[in-house]
Amino acid sequence: MSVQKPSIPKGTRDFGPVQVARRNYIFGVIRRVFEKFGFAPLETPTMENLSVLTGKYGDEGDQLLFKILNSGDFAKDVTAEDLTAGAKKILPKVAEKGLRYDLTVPFARYVVMNRGQLTLPFKRYQIQPVWRADRPQRGRYREFVQCDADVVGTTSLLCEAEIVLMIDEVLSTLGLTDFTIKINHRGVLSGIYQALGGVGRESDLFVAIDKLDKIGREGVTKELLERGFPQEAVDQVFGYLEVGGSFDAKLAALRTAFKQDGVLTDAAAGPAKGLQDLAEVQQYLQDFGFEHFERLDFDVTLARGLSYYTGCIFEVKVNNVQMGSISGGGRYDNLTGAFGLPGLSGVGFSFGVDRIYDVLEELQLFPEGAVAAPLCLVANFDAEGRGTALPLLRQLRAAGLSAELYPEVSKLKKQFEYADKRGIRFMLLAGSEERAGGVVKLRDMRAGSEQTVPATEVVATLQALA
């Protein structure tokens, strides 16, 4: 075996103790809120058949799928002609499986495969990594964790209201206060493009609208004109996008504008349904006693790219940190259609844990307890000392406290350094002098202070300090 300098694949990361502990803290908060709201966990395999994944994320998505080489003699069916034809021709012969690209398609696959056993509505959450062969850059990784919650099998807008409550509770629990939960509705967006005669060019319009934050009215105007929208239509768009005031005021203003533009043609669909749904979600939140309406923003410019959304859409921004959206989602009416189960409505959303991590770090919101160091290190003096140290250690652990013995009889300085570097809060010293007196010295590494405690009271003392 030759000696090599090891490395990890680009766009991937090792997570050391502090990072894992902090990530688990975030996952724990999300998981508890999901479960409190009645969502049950699901986990799907890392590998999916390419037949399940391909064609679900657009051409670009297909490119970004990580594919698994078939086992054994993978190239046996590849011909020299295939080589000339290129990768596209060869791929189906050498790879049948790929890595999970998101949690939504595996969820849809699971629902279809288990439709006979599932109780609808089915509320599931899923916290698992996904993989994308994207070009790595700051904040964008090839392996990252998504935290999704979805309800399928009901069109009830109570689900949308509960999504707002869950987002608010997760972020509040993590210590965030200055964030905005943006909500919009595909029906409202459809009203806008119907109003300006843009039907069939929705994506042109959405792409431009989505940039309003970044390039401003002038930039969006320029882009829309370049894309061939007439000046009049552009003015009309801004009439819609710049609707202001409270949630209710916006709803009323849009209703008036849609009426004027003659697009409230079908009361049960499109723009009319959009306004009605949003009003209903707001009503539920009021009934729930939601206290943070100032965090909820009906944002007509919110478009979200994913074409499968059909109803309400969500996106969450932290206001006091420069960062993209940390959560998003929406309602979809036909997610399982591709797998032969049409007409199953659902709504879901996702937290982006990597971004939340960065936000909490920047705002210094990680609690101290989120560091995975044991509470206490017992100093290792000698064979005789171990007669006291080992039973003590066992008592501490029996009381649920995390503790370890320095494994070797080393100089105390070295043992102190170890405790210090690992972030261990307390050191327990039972040298010959202490043992003779039936006491233990307890050093608070952070405060730099020491106290002497009867050996019989160490557990209680540390429990009180933990």
Added chain:
Amino acid sequence: MSVQKPSIPKGTRDFGPVQVARRNYIFGVIRRVFEKFGFAPLETPTMENLSVLTGKYGDEGDQLLFKILNSGDFAKDVTAEDLTAGAKKILPKVAEKGLRYDLTVPFARYVVMNRGQLTLPFKRYQIQPVWRADRPQRGRYREFVQCDADVVGTTSLLCEAEIVLMIDEVLSTLGLTDFTIKINHRGVLSGIYQALGGVGRESDLFVAIDKLDKIGREGVTKELLERGFPQEAVDQVFGYLEVGGSFDAKLAALRTAFKQDGVLTDAAAGPAKGLQDLAEVQQYLQDFGFEHFERLDFDVTLARGLSYYTGCIFEVKVNNVQMGSISGGGRYDNLTGAFGLPGLSGVGFSFGVDRIYDVLEELQLFPEGAVAAPLCLVANFDAEGRGTALPLLRQLRAAGLSAELYPEVSKLKKQFEYADKRGIRFMLLAGSEERAGGVVKLRDMRAGSEQTVPATEVVATLQALA
């Protein structure tokens, strides 16, 4: 998009709510014990460079690695001649990465890459899935989770003693009582093969010895004779393997036998070191006040296949269930040598969660709380009822209870069925009659009983019942 009948890759599994909850219960117990003993979490990427993985698991292991196809035009360097030469020639041109095969090699890679920053001894635990392209069969999957804990950077045998304590605590906490922690030492095994002149043929001997449980003395004799060991040597082996009595008695008998056979040549290594280490581990366990020595078995026939072990080795069997070992490990002296960092001693062990899951299921040891259903379902009557139901729901959740509202106004029968199928324990009913009286009906779905509770006391009542 054509409609397709979706499936998952063979050897992989979806985990529904009950399974995830039960698996998380096991992971939680293991994690808490690891942390109580001072181990800190590490997570490494799913993908590793093939240069890191290849050559670490033997030829068979290399075959069983899942390889990731390079992104983009993966076949651009493959020639027609390569096709003729076959998969082995093509592989390095089309794949640079593979899926994690175990947690030990990535750990060694991490230690080497971070040697400058790590505080030694370094105690890490890691709970992550691994992938092997093995032929799937009952109890053997292509994706499964390993739970490893290792200490590197110390030769202290306190670590071995603590491994015994951790295994005992994890399994006891999970409710198991009838299990055996087998311990042996590579030095003892080396003494045996030195004694019978088998040096250089250790693996022949180990493979045969490992089968003693299954094929008995007769079978092992036959196999050893077939492999060319003389009858005399075979008799001698059984003299060693059938050493009986207490831990101490076995140590004494082996010492005598080794002396007679003249293999105690180096007091600091080999068989002498093996006996000494085992005695020291036993002493530490006594100092710790370990109460379950009846579960610890010094088993001279324990060999364990992995060639990197150099000191103590462990394996755990549940006695009252037909099942392979559920945990195992040992000390290794040169795990990081392949990555250019020789001479770093470590010791570690691993729990096999899939097997533990099956054992707990067979013995019906999963606690009820390990089912991820919300505590209570609030019935959905009508718009008016929601004025009561939604604030109630919010109070329950604010108190930390998991609860949900049935999302649609459906017949009560359907709502009851939903609660029943999901395993929801309580149903809360606040119909017009109850609302008029300021009360709520609370139905215990399991007991089939109902009680009427003042609306103001529902939270406290449920908290007491939860």
